[in-house]
Amino acid sequence: MIGLLQKYHCGSKIVLCILLLGVQKSAAECPNGWTRFNDSCYSFGHHDVTFLEATRFCSHYNAYLVIIESDAENKFIASVLEELNSNRHWIGLTDEIVEGTWKWYSTDKVANYTDWYPGQPDLGGRANCADILSSAPYAYHWLDDDCTSKFRPICERGLDTETSIVGK
Numbered sequence: 001m002i003g004l005l006q007k008y009h010c011g012s013k014i015v016l017c018i019l020l021l022g023v024q025k026s027a028a029e030c031p032n033g034w035t036r037f038n039d040s041c042y043s044f045g046h047h048d049v050t051f052l053e054a055t056r057f058c059s060h061y062n063a064y065l066v067i068i069e070s071d072a073e074n075k076f077i078a079s080v081l082e083e084l085n086s087n088r089h090w091i092g093l094t095d096e097i098v099e100g101t102w103k104w105y106s107t108d109k110v111a112n113y114t115d116w117y118p119g120q121p122d123l124g125g126r127a128n129c130a131d132i133l134s135s136a137p138y139a140y141h142w143l144d145d146d147c148t149s150k151f152r153p154i155c156e157r158g159l160d161t162e163t164s165i166v167g168k
Contacts, residue, residue, distance in 0.1 A: 028159035028160055029159075030042075030159065031061075034157075035080060036159070037073065037076045038073070039158060039159050040156050040157065040158060040159065041063075041156070041157050041158070041159060041161070042066065042077070042080070042154060042155065042156055043058075043061065043063065043154070043155040044080060044081070044084060044086065044089065044152065044154055045057060045089070045152040045153040045154070045155070046152065047152065048150035048151055048152055049090075049150055049151070049152070049153060050147060050148050050149070050150055051065075051090055051094070051129040051147040051148075051149075052147065054090040054151075054152075054153035055092070055105060055106075055153075057153050057155070058153055058155035058156075061155060061157065062157055062161050062162055063155040063156055063157035063161070064092060064105070064106035064155065064156060064157070065090055065091060065092030065105055065106065065153060065154065065155065065156070066091050066092055066154040066155065066156040067091075067092050067104045067106065067107065067156060068091060068093075068113060068115070069112070069113050070113055071113070071115075074113070074115050074140075077132065077140075077154060078132070078134075078140035081132065081134055081140060082134065082140070086134065086152060087133065087134050087135055088131055088132070088133050088134070088151040088152065089131060089132050089151055089152045089153065089154045090129065090130075090131050090151050090152070090153050090154065091130050091131060091132060091142065091154060092104050092105045092106055092156075093105070093111055093114075093129070093130035093142070094128050094129050094130065094147070095121070095128050095144075096128040096129070096147065099124065099125055099128075100121075102114065102121070102130065114142065115140075115141055115142050116141060116142045116143075117133070117137075117138050117141035117142060117143055118141075120141070120142060120143050120144055121143070121144030122144065123144050123145070123146075126146060127144040127145045127146050127147075128144070128146075128147050129144070129145055129146070129147040129149075130142050130143065130144055130145070131143055131145050131149075131151050132154075
């Protein structure tokens with residue numbers, strides 16, 4: 001709030017009035033190093049970690065492994081990965097609880113949108129976590145992999161998420 005003092009003459013008395021003006025909330029922005037798409041912010045990890053380590057890494061920043069809900073979002077992620085020239089990244093999808101039922105790790109909701117490479121998922125109980133692979137012939141489609149494999153995380157958070165680092 002901003003206070004603005006103004007003098008008004010009311011007959012022989014001087015009245016001081018404070019006019020309170022509401023300040024509009026500034027447009028939501030992503031933290032430094034994060035990339036905005038629609039109403040989310042994304043961070044593309046620089047170090048290879050297991051799926052579980054990736055979920056912990058993201059939660060450190062009040063975020064979660066990416067939940068890809070549309071073709072537009074998937075194409076956005078692929079375009080950033082292409083710019084980064086980065087090969088393999090975890091997304092937040094797993095069928096670890098029920099084989100063949102792919103759910104988003106952070107919400108436990110069944111995926112309505114997927115972009116599996118043809119023939120994927122193909123490794124059954126040996127591979128319960130999903131990643132994006134950029135190299136040919138996969139071209140940014142999704143694969144199922146062993147959750148103990150090490151790839152870079154893609155973290156997502158809402159625009160209005162607090163920026164404090166959890167655990168620090």
